[in-house]
Amino acid sequence: MRTAAGHKGESEIAGGPPRNQRGSRRSRRRDSRHPSVPRPDSKVAGDRGRSYHPGMATMSPLEELRHSAAHILATALLRLYPEAKLDIGPPTREGFYYDVELDHSLHAEDLERIEEEMRRVVKENQKFERFETTRAEAEELLRSLGQERFKLGRLADIPDDEAISFYRNGEFTDLCAGTHVPYTKKVKAFKLLQVAGAYHRGDENQPQLQRIYGTAFPTREELEAYLAHLEEARQRDHRRIGKDLHLFQIDEEVGQGLVLWTPEGGILRQELQDYIRGRLNQQGYAQVFTPHIGKLGLFRTSGHFPFYKDSQFPPVVEGEELHRLATEGCGCAELANRLEDGSVDGYLLKPMNCPMHIRLYAGRPHSYRSLPVRLAEFGTVYRWEQSGELNGLTRVRGFTQDDAHIFCTPDQLGGEIAGCLRLTREILETLGLDQYRVRLGLRDPDSDKYVGSAENWERAEAALTAAVEDLGFAYSAETGEAAFYGPKVDFVVEDALGREWQLGTVQVDYNLPERFDLAYTGADNQKHRPVMIHRAPFGSLERFTGVLIEHFAGNFPTWLAPEQVRLLPMNDELVPFAEELAADLRAEGFRVGVDGHADKLGAKIRRAETEKVPHMAVIGAREREAGRVSLRSRIRPDAPEQPTLEEFRAWLRGEVDSKRLPVRPEAEGKKA
RNA sequence: GCCGGAAUAGCUCAGCUGGUAGAGCAACGCAUUCGUAAUGCGUGGGUCGUCGGUUCGAAUCCGAUUUCCGGCUCCA
Missing domain, CATH: 3.30.930.10 (Bira Bifunctional Protein; Domain 2)
Structure with a gap:
């Protein structure tokens, strides 16, 4: 969980x-769903039982489109790799996939070739036709198609009181509950995204198949928008922003995770x-x-050890004890056993x-x-x-x-x-x-x-x-x-x-x-x-x-921002003045930076924008003269433009204390 | 853990079929002192993740390994 x-x-x-893992897996899926990768929506794609047969009535038009795209994928795939063994090809929340077994491991270039072949299938405008069979006929058909490897098992999942149906388009026939668009030409905007490993029936004891992920939309524009959305997500990834803004490090020499x-x-x-x-x-x-860290016994009482030892760092044994065991010739396996049965004590993180x-x-x-x-x-x-x-x-x-x-x-x-x-x-x-x-x-x-x-x-x-x-x-x-x-x-x-x-x-x-x-x-x-x-x-x-x-997206509210305000002196001469001002503000508990680069204002603004500093205060001769700053806020469009120093302090204090949320900067990415 | 991919300068990346590394940004220096998203010129910086192999010669080919990425599985 x-x-x-x-x-x-x-x-x-x-x-x-x-615990019962069922629900957890479902939430986990959603949990880690990265928008760049469609995941199976378990309602539709779940591997359990017969859920892969969603039934004709339950498929939305979009799912129908994507599921049809999956069949087109399979059609193309079999043209290029006739030996491929198909498993299932459901629509997902963000697209579709097809699981296949294939000796050749598919790479990006292969996806391009498959996609090209898919376009050909679309162009051929094949008709999707449904037909029903008896169980015996279905078995025979699957064997004749050379698809008994997984499909027979899938067939067996269909309960007796349910119709056994196939869908045929062109030369491709697949055991499938449907539904589908009428013609392949209906599938206009699609893209194969990636290939990944996936266990048959989601069970790690089963063979691992290659899962080809793709997505499809009713229009090219929607597809483009989706791809743009993926790109935005990539930019928003906390690992990316964390690196750009130096928020955290995960160091190989320190350890994974x-x-x-x-x-x-x-x-x-x-x-x-x-x-x-x-x-x-x-x-x-x-x-x-x-x-x-605490003694193993504590965690025995709580039930953590040894029952969940696989998800814990291994116990720490006292040096003297370890030495004694070594001279006794106690091996690693023996030590593990003794830790488990309690005859050797230790500590647990x-x-x-x-x-x-x-x-x-x-x-x-x-x-x-x-x-x-x-x-x-x-x-x-x-x-x-x-x-x-x-x-x-x-x-x-x-x-x-x-x-x-x-x-x-x-x-x-x-x-x-x-x-x-x-x-x-x-x-x-x-x-x-x-x-x-x-x-x-x-x-x-x-x-x-x-x-x-x-x-x-x-x-x-x-x-x-x-x-x-x-x-x-x-x-x-x-x-x-x-x-x-x-x-x-x-x-x-x-x-x-x-x-x-x-x-x-x-x-x-x-x-x-x-x-x-x-x-x-x-x-x-x-x-x-x-x-x-x-x-x-x-x-x-x-x-x-x-x-x-x-x-x-790294645009933190003022109270959280590592650097809350950056002072931008107009020229070198004003840097000492800005530093003084910054020192005063720091003394009041604000986190203030000064851009002392020999750059023009535009460059300083650009730097602060890129570094997502929420507020900038321009310090020029005019400001010094008037005892004011020119405020430019990234997250507060209604910020006062030319507050006096006192007004600025009070405003900033309110900004921090109120924990006000940022107003999204719409100029994000304005830079070239 | 499993399948696949990747690892080249601080960052983003280029480097075709092997001939001892390159750009932009950043950094640093000099000049510029500039009014709301990039001033110009210059300089430094990489044992190409690590180990081993093939080769006259490896960033490039092969193997192992580490880490990361995408899934899958797991998740008390």
Whole structure:
């Protein structure tokens, strides 16, 4: 599950047994969808069961067009590679693909040739014809087509009460539920985009096929617009902007997926942390600090080790112990076994903060009067992500959660949840991430993967549901999306380009208090079990920052901008004056730069524009004379043009304190 | 982890079929002192990711490896 900060299981902050993966995979797909690459829309393209047979009635005209393009692709492909074995070729949210098995691995040049052949097929204006067969006939037909490799299995997926249909265009015939455009000429605007590996039926134990991605639109203009959109997305990529603006580094010598925050990026992070810390302090949270590493036993109790050892950095064993084992002739495999069975101890880089916070809670007695206890920490955790999954700031191996754990009585649960949800909403809105959806993950009553009593579950779900409803969220309740220890609410955020990211999460947990035998004394003088809430409004600073960079395309609001104002002296003579002014402003806490290059004003403006500094203040002789600056703001069209220094300071102060969102600079990319 | 692609100066990239590297921007220097998106001239900068192989000769061909990119899979 990628929810909180989407680093694996950040939503399952508490760890535990694997969950139903179905829904997760779906969201994951959307999650990481990069606009340059159409992904299968699982509603249409899902690999599960018979979903590849969407049925005639369900295909929209656009899907029909794209699905037809997929058939045209297959037609062309078989002309060039008659030995190709076809799997499926569904439309997707942004285009279509066809999965094929082929010894020759396809390259960009091959795609061009295939595309050319596709144009020929279109020109031939072949008619798409549907016909139905019996199962036996279908089998025979597939064999005669030489397509038994995957198609027979697909045929077997079609239930008995459903018609078995084929579509034929020209020489190409394919097992297919439809639907299609009437003639190939209807498919005018298409493009093959790339080829990628994809497992048959999405199962890594199945053969890996080559997936040819393409897209198609009703008109050439729409296709062009889509391609332009891809280009825009490329420019907005946080890895690209991060490099241009020097916000972070991921260094080969430091390690994969390990983020180095630069001074500029550090400002971003610091501001975000300060902001959230301030809010937490107002809301009765206590800030705590815990180490990055802890004994294996702690994580045995929590359930992380050894069950999830594959997604953790390997344990650290004490030097002396290691030496003793070596002299005993203990091999690596043996060591691994002994670590697992507990006969050798060690330390683990923490994959989650909760065990540490739980130990803090357990470190002193609690009564119902002292609850809730709210322990917050920007806690850095480490998880062994598969190398192929790492991605800029959005999927890394070490990241810092804006984590907190609330220990409360069952009665307090509802109010605490509401507080968490409110905070998350406020944070997202402050940053202009207002296009989020709220997903309420509930347990699947038919599953036995959950812990805790039915009564507790009902209370927890009712509390979560009530909180979400009271706060007026439009939410979607999804069965089977709960964590194993309790229901949860995830905030799925959409960035400016329509990509969805799962960030914040609020989860209710009855499991870990039990595993760690937590207690508080109730009014009845009896021991009671507290309920835990795991929550992280950002998820992780890394992912959140990555999303934020893309959301703003690097044009940050003033309060976040690494450099808030740049002073542009008209000539060298004015540089000392500008420096003085800058020093004054810095003393007031503003982040101010001075462009001391021997350039003309135009060049200085251009530089500041390129570096996305939100505000520029021109300092010329006239300004010095008048005690004013000429303000040029990239993000605030209504900024005062010639404020006095005092007015400028006040304006800037308001700009920072209000955390006002930028007004999109429409001149983006005005440069040649 | 799997399939495919890529790696050349700080950045973006060129370098055909092997003959010991090039542009723009950036940096630096000099001149210019300029009014809202690029002033001119000059200089420095790369063991072509790393290791090995083929060859008289490798950025270029082959192998391995590392990292990145796109998917797939995974994601407590």
